Amino acid sequence: MIQRPSRLQRPNAQIALGGLTGIAALTSVLIIVLMLVFLAIYAYPAIRFNGLGFFSGTIWNIGNQYGSGSVTRNGFSAEPGAVFGAVVFIFGSVATSSLAMIIAVPFSIMVAMALVYRVHPRIRPIANALVELMAGVPSVVYGLWGMVVLVPLIARLPGAGSGNGLLAATIILALMVTPIMVATIRDVVLAQSATIFEASMALGGTSWQAVTRAVLPSVRGGVVASVLLAFGRALGETMAVLMVCGSAINSLPQNIYQPVNTIAAVIVSQLESALTDSSGMAQRSLAELAVVLFLITLAVNIIARVALHGADRSEGQ
Numbered sequence: 001m002i003q004r005p006s007r008l009q010r011p012n013a014q015i016a017l018g019g020l021t022g023i024a025a026l027t028s029v030l031i032i033v034l035m036l037v038f039l040a041i042y043a044y045p046a047i048r049f050n051g052l053g054f055f056s057g058t059i060w061n062i063g064n065q066y067g068s069g070s071v072t073r074n075g076f077s078a079e080p081g082a083v084f085g086a087v088v089f090i091f092g093s094v095a096t097s098s099l100a101m102i103i104a105v106p107f108s109i110m111v112a113m114a115l116v117y118r119v120h121p122r123i124r125p126i127a128n129a130l131v132e133l134m135a136g137v138p139s140v141v142y143g144l145w146g147m148v149v150l151v152p153l154i155a156r157l158p159g160a161g162s163g164n165g166l167l168a169a170t171i172i173l174a175l176m177v178t179p180i181m182v183a184t185i186r187d188v189v190l191a192q193s194a195t196i197f198e199a200s201m202a203l204g205g206t207s208w209q210a211v212t213r214a215v216l217p218s219v220r221g222g223v224v225a226s227v228l229l230a231f232g233r234a235l236g237e238t239m240a241v242l243m244v245c246g247s248a249i250n251s252l253p254q255n256i257y258q259p260v261n262t263i264a265a266v267i268v269s270q271l272e273s274a275l276t277d278s279s280g281m282a283q284r285s286l287a288e289l290a291v292v293l294f295l296i297t298l299a300v301n302i303i304a305r306v307a308l309h310g311a312d313r314s315e316g317q
Contacts, residue, residue, distance in 0.1 A: 032298075035294070036291070036294060036295075036298075039287055039290050039291045039294060040291055042284060042287045043284050043285075043287035043288040043290070043291050044284075045076045045280075045281065045284050046076075046084065046281060046284035046285040046287065046288040047288055048073070048074040048075065048076050049073050049074060049076040049077075049078060049084075049281060049284075049285075050073075050084050050285060050288065051073070051074070053085065054084060054085060054086050054285075054288065055086060055087065055090070056085070056087060057083060057084070057085020057086070057087060058085050058087045058088050058250060058251070058252065059083045059085050059250050060083070060084055060085055060086075060088070060089075060249055060250060060266075060270070061081060061082060061083045061084075061250075062079060062082055062273060062274060062276075062277050062281075062282040063078055063079025063080055063081040063082030063083075063277070063279075063281075063282075064079055064080050064081045065079060065276055065277065065278070068080075070279065076281070077279055077281070078277075078279045078281035078282075079277060079278070079279050079281070082277075082279075082281060082282070084281075084282075084285040084288075086263070086288075086289055086292065087252070088248060088249070088250065088251065088252055088261055089261055089262060089263045089265075089266045089289060090263065090292065091252060091260075092166075092169075092245070092248070092253075092260040092261045092262040092263075092265075093235055093262040093263045093264070093293070093296075094235075095166065095253075095260065096166065096169045096170050096173055096234070096241065096245070096260065096262060097173060097231055097234035097235050098231075099166070099170040099174075099256075100170050100171075100173035100174040100177060100234050101174075101177075101227060101230070101231055101234070103170065103171070103174040104173075104174040104175075104177050104178045104181060104230065105181065105227055107174075107178060108177075108178050108181035108182045108185060108226075108230075109181075109185060109216070109223065111131075111178070111182045112181075112182045112185035112186040112189060113189070113211050113215075115127055115128060115131070115182070115186050116186060116189050116190060117197065117207065117211070118207075128183075128186070131179050131182050131183055131186075132179070132183060134178075134179040135179035135180050135183060139176065139237060139238070139239045139240040140239045140240065140243075142172055142175060142176055142240040143172065143239050143240035143241075143242070143243030143244060144243065146168055146171075146172045146240065146243060146244040147243050147244060150163075150168055150171060150172065150244065151163035151164055151168050151244055154167055154168055154257070157257070159255070159257060160257040161257055161258070162246070163257075164244055164245065164246035164259055165245065165246045165253065165256070165257045165258050165259050165260060166245075166253050166255075166256045166257070166258060166259075166260040167256040167257055168244040168245070168246075169241045169244055169245040169260060169262075170256070172240050172241065172244055173234045173237060173240070173241065176233070176234070176237060176240060177230040177231075177233055177234050180226075180229070180230050180233060181226050181227060181230045184222070184225075184226035184229065184230075185219075185222070185223055185226050188219045188222030188223065188226065189215060189219055191222075192215070192218055192219055196214050196215055196218055197210050197211070197214065197215055199214070200213070200214040200215075224304075225304045225305070226304075228300055228301070228303055228304035229300075229301065229304045231300055232297045232300040232301050232304065235262075235263075235264075235293065235296060235297050235300065236264055236293065236297055237262075237264060238264040238265055238267075238268055239268075241262050241264065241265045242264075242265040242268055242269060245259060245260050245261055245262065245265055246258070246259025246260060246261075247259060247261055247265065247266075247269050248260050248261045249261065249266075263289050263290075263292060263293040264293060266286075266289065267286050267289055267290060267293075270282075270286060271283075271286060274286055
């Protein structure tokens with residue numbers, strides 16, 4: 001009996017399916033490009049006004065809103081005394097995210113290895129569900145927990161001040177990105193053949209040796225990609241960091257307890273005051289910060305995708 005091809009197997013259906021998926025892929029790319037173009041156009045006056053000093057200055061001042069006159073640079077005007085420097089915020093974004101990775105990466109690898117090789121099969125689905133549940137918790141919940149529990153605990157340490165600062169933001173970010181890395185590393189390890197671990201154990205190695213010398217080297221690219229993706233997530237985190245960072249302006253932290261600020265957090269915290277700037281330069285400078293954050297996050301994600309693609313190719317060989 002000759003079976004008729006299903007609807008999806010017919011040539012017209014294949015062409016339509018290919019066209020729809022292609023349109024969907026192009027649309028997502030187009031949205032990203034349009035967002036970047038819009039931000040760049042809106043921020044162009046600020047880019048011209050601030051110049052390279054934007055990346056070397058530590059002072060952020062929208063200027064005197066009640067004074068007379070204006071300051072003009074490169075053909076664009078702002079309120080008298082207006083200065084926009086992004087060093088404090090760029091440093092805060094990179095510092096909090098990097099320190100969070102230092103804490104979260106080894107912990108995430110150990111948890112992922114435990115889920116794959118140590119947790120009992122009956123308990124594993126529950127443990128996996130808990131990890132994925134943590135990844136889906138809204139950031140404001142983490143921020144509220146940080147305000148109520150974490151910050152008061154840090155404030156008890158000698159010299160910690162109010163507790164709001166770099167350390168609190170780092171711990172919150174580490175908690176937030178850990179479930180993402182655990183789930184990704186777990187899936188990468190499960191995609192590998194189980195014979196790698198079994199063969200290492202059969203040769204007389206311990207489970208620690210099997211994981212560190214056989215399993216992890218074989219999935220190195222996937223682990224690096226998961227770390228970079230989590231780093232990109234940490235760079236863009238806003239509310240949770242804003243609630244515990246201390247919202248530092250015009251000063252870099254001298255220790256891990258002092259207040260800090262990030263690009264994403266300062267855009268939210270300074271937006272209301274920027275709207276009072278009649279020249280609009282404060283708003284456009286925030287848009288310039290958004291362009292910087294956009295480009296940093298995009299670069300990190302591209303590097304992660306390249307690393308993951310390289311891992312897939314090496315596994316295929």
